[in-house]
Amino acid sequence: MKKTKSVVVVGSGIAGIQASLDLAEIGAEVHLVEKTPSIGGRMAQLDKTFPTNDCSLCILSPKMSECARHPGITLHMNSELLSIDGESGDFSVKIKENATYIDADKCVNCGLCEEKCPTKVTDEFDAELRERKAIYRYFLQSVPANYVIDPKYCLKITKGVCGLCEKTCPAEAIDFDDTDKEIAIDCGAVILATGIDAFDPLVYGQYGYKKFPNVVTSLEFERMLCASGPLMGHVVCPGNDKEPKNIAFIQCVGSRDRENAKNYCSSVCCMYAIKEAIIAREHIKGLDATIFFMDVRAYGKDFDRYYERAEKQFGVEFIRSRVAKITELPGGDLRVHYANPDGSKDTRDFSLVVLSVGIQPRKDIQQLAENTGIKLDEFGFCRTGEFNPLDTTRPGVFVCGAIGGPKDIPESVMAASGAVSRAAKLLELKRQEKVSKKEFPPEKDVFGDRPRIGAFICHCGINIGGIVDVPSVVEYARSLPNVEHAEEVLYACSADCLETIKQAIVEKNLNRVLVAACTPRTHEPLFRETLREAGLNQYLFEMANIRDQCSWAHMNEPEMATIKAKELVEMGIAKARRLTPLQKLPVEIDPKALVIGGGLAGITAALELADAGFRVFLVEKEPQLGGNFARVKFAFNGGDPQAFLAEKIREISDNELVTVYTGAGIKGIDGYIGNFKTTVALPDGKSIELEHGVVIVATGAREYETEEYQYRKSKRVVTQLEFEKLLAEGYLTGKPIQNIVMINCVGSREEGRQYCSRLCCAQSIRNALKVKELRPATDVYVLYRDIRTYGTKEKYFGEAREKGVIFSRYDLETKPTVEPINPENPRSKLRVTSFDPILGRKFAIDADLVVLAVSIDAPAENEELAKMLKVPLNADRFFLEAHVKLRPVDFATDGVFVCGLAHCPKNSAESITQATAAAARAMTVLNKMVIEAEGSICEVNPELCAGCGLCVEVCPYAAAQMDEEKGVAVINEALCKGCGACAASCRSGAIDLRGFTNQQIYLAIDSLETVEIEG
């Protein structure tokens, strides 16, 4: 039953934002419900992100503003979900919008109210490290940008006195009559993305948190490191304001702790601690950083390289030990008491101790579960299934982000897109015919007309006008050539002023507009829309930033600020003279998808797309579908992977929209987003050509063919997948199998494969438990380097130890050895020898069977496919996504997506999530009849092009290509993003960037030229 295209997303962290954006792009009407005054969530609090040290806010901010601006997304700020009634496809959701006492449409976030407000409270966004006022902006880059009043502390609201803000506000935005409102929303599906809380370390009394001021949590430390945080990035110890000499990070605070009911791994702390250690060392020269850990869980893509860099390049010290307690020394330094691997006790002194606090379910999760009617798992996370990781127990309600268990940012983003695909099939979504939902009058032809520029200089209340002499700037603008009209306006962005601009365009026949006000980053879209409403092409607009980059930055130098404002206006006018109308090229979309690879990921993606109504071609090189997953025999929750797979394959063959080509290979791929042509070689030697709009790469990976540990030499050595087959075929039944030795990290995490294969620790433990289940008398040994049972898989690690599975760690330098006991006998048992660091000596086991957790290898064929698709691979030959944090299923090349093992090693639930996400990302393209390319893109003048190919080399989007016939470069307008790298690299000036042309920039520079005449 599909009745509506509305959907409710609860929580607006990165997962909620991604889900909302994808849904809106597919054509849904999104209601995004957020408890706090800003979207952005936990990620907005972070300084940097691992393993690339990307600035968190830099990459998040564009998504935040896109989310706030998207016509398909309605923000419900300061709101909470009260109930979900009805059933899947036909819900009625009640939410409560709390009063903020500020009219967000009127607030110009000038901040005058905040200055006047007498009430100070601790700032929760800054981890309570600084104070804010009772009227405040949630954080400096908050979206929406407006101020809110905190009714808990506001004197006017609590005591009926004060009201200074109301008197101060120049925009009359404050409204003390505001009340809480209840709203009912009819929708087809609900996505929960309410995120997590950080563990409160107070229960660990032995670590002295809140007792010793120099013990801080990792989240507090994150804010301390952040350039826009309370310390402006100048890290000092809170107890004595001294720069720390050395820092200790204590891992697993609130994780992997059965006593405190935290029998799971928080998955992110090892990596963020490494990141914070590296960043801290960048901030403070000569700082020593030490991480006390149990296992380093650097299991994600390129995490191990980061770990290695931290140790080797940045000199971060790693000590494998659980810290017993922390004591304070006179002067505020701290003494860390810990045990060495051999059991002996030791201490170390530090200036600052950071507790790497874990992830825990939100405090109000029980309430949310009640309100939404979903069930939680034993840890308090949302309950989901191993093979349906995005579905809750209530049909039509989906989860994404860490609410479903610990996740890092890219996994949250993948889950978010995945949840979108799950929700989309419950919504009534038609293919969108038009790009814009709004109607505009036809555009006036300005070609050949002399520039007639209108200049509007904004006071922004007193934000600009209080510093810059606005009337003189207007006067100056008026004196410049081609300026037909110049006027001052109080708030350029206010509705009445936008009307003024529109009227002036019409009445004065203006064909270029300059607004000197705040920043184009937030306001350009608004003014461009105003131009469109007045019948002008939106690119005939230019902004001069005389607030954020002038009046606010030079408050004590009004005269200099005025000169600067004049010159910024003059430069803007100079550029405006040369502005030309630009069109966004419409690109028609062929609503069919090609999925390459018919393993678990490919099957999932194909079915998700077909369920949403799209034609899918599924190409698999093997004679049958299933890939590696066809060899997986057991699941953690007792589920049957092969029954699941069989069901999926049946669904595929029953689905008319999916055409499967098995035993087929990709011969060539041409085209671009919306319009691909692919040649597929069929097993009968013939080939066919498929036309489609998107490509999903799900080509998988394979087990490493090791030459170590007697593999392939002795029949008693198998891989974990081979072992599963043996177990399923009754290997243990009725046989006196005494010893099974598992060796982990075979091939992984060493020279040549400097990455973790991620799923093998859990796989080994699962298979070890299976042995214990089938034949408890058999001894199972697991030789490992680190146990990386991240997330809720940690509990199986505990269970395995309880059931008597023996774990022994080895180092790369002291790898175990495997030798036949009787070399003469090919069926001889094997002697496994290993050095145990806790025992401090070697030990030997005579094994009936040795099981190797071999690494997951990217196939060599990836290189060929990558070339055909013009997408990159990483150093390990896995496909490299567009952005490791925020675009984990996209390629930089539009219309091409990746999922499953082709991207990096991952378990089946993660493959399913990513494949579902890839389907959703594909739907954002396929559910449009036409998309718009960027307007400000590059163009080639073929007359000037010498065909050197430099542009092809520098273009990150494969938009610049060679026309081999003509020997000149061409720009694929559908792919160009307008960065201009090609234009800046072109020696002959054959390439230019529309909207930022050489000529425009030249004239902007030249407008302030001061030529000297030599006497």
Add this chain to the structure above:
Amino acid sequence: MSDFEPKIMTFLCNWCSYAGADLAGVSRIQYPPNTRVIRVPCSGRVDPLFILKCLQDGYDGVLVSGCHPGDCHYISGNYVARRKFAVLKKALEFMGMEPDRVQFSWVSAGEGEKFSQVISKVTETVKALGPAKKLVKRIGR
């Protein structure tokens, strides 16, 4: 030379440094008013010719600022730019141009404070150098 107010051109990438400059303003962090700004999509858009044109036009200093390595909105624009700028800076320095006249920095969207520091530093050093003479175009020469 104390009353000399240098004129400095800055090219700021839209996604990081321009945003960092905005943040400095939003945070009311004060810095010298001597810079003029050209917003470009990416530091990779900046052709060395832009910089030379500024010097020829009599700007006393030029600053190009982009996203930190790895943060580029366009994936790799700043990396390519970094190579070009390295060579240009060395070439000008070799010729005898004061190296501080042409500067490059990475400022992220969250580094309002750093932005102000960069601008202050560039302004101070250029002020200390005095008005630009080298490469400035003079009519009649």
Add this chain to the structure above:
Amino acid sequence: MSELTEKIKKIFTDEKLDILIGYEKGSLPLRGTPCFIESAEDADKLIFDSTCHNNLAKYLTDQKKTEVDARKIGIVVKGCDARAVVQLVVEKQFERENIVIIGVPCKGVIDPSKLRAKLRDKEISDFRFDGNKIIVSGENFQETFDKNELLSDGCLSCKYPNAPQYDYFIGDPAEPIASKDEYADIDEFEKKPPDERWEYFEKEYGKCIRCYACRNACPMCYCEQCFVDCSMPQWIGKGGNLSDKMIFHIVRAMHLAGRCVDCGACAAACPLNIDVRLLGKRIEREVAERFDFTAGMDFETPPALATFREDDKQEFIM
């Protein structure tokens, strides 16, 4: 018949060449001249010695530019010519399979401008090599020069006298002359105070008459329109303004960054003997030391400024 002509005849036939670019004896003494051979028999006139200073890659671009064709062209190359050919292939100026690269060992070439400077107005009618000496004679005079005095500056420190990539190599590879440290001039120059350095460049580039002989001689200058001729925007003025001249030379050097093979064609072509090589050499050094890149060594590596490494040095960033 020399080894050169004999082998080239065979190559011409075997490879079914349409044309071969090589050197012949020039009409002036000490000036080997480019020549175009269209049949194997013509090969007899080919020579190769220290008088063959032209970079033949330039003629290859010209050939390939005038006609869009698939003619198979053979080219006789010294180390620097070969690197220019390789770099031009990297820059997609012609198809690798249409070019047959024939390497010859180079013992350095005579810089015509140095010879001009030595002889003043005297006209030579004959010359002969005697080991490392060159004996030139004309009406009423005979002079002996050390060969190194007349060789192009680049040759004295050239590391690649032989083609790094070729289809055929005729003769035994030459040893580098290495009479001089490659960057000695640069090191020396960098010791001078900045103002003095600037004055030097103002003096040198100030001589420029904007004849563009340097550009026209350069095998890597093949743009359809040079930036100096661009009118939208007009980056630099047309006249003889010093600042404009300076910018021309800086930008030309920048445009050659990571592409220059230091063949010296620009310097040899300059009628005013402007030191056009110094800045280019400094940039080449920067590219080599910073990016570990030397132009024209192989067909795969993209030009240094068209690519990057994430860990490129960035000490110059504030």
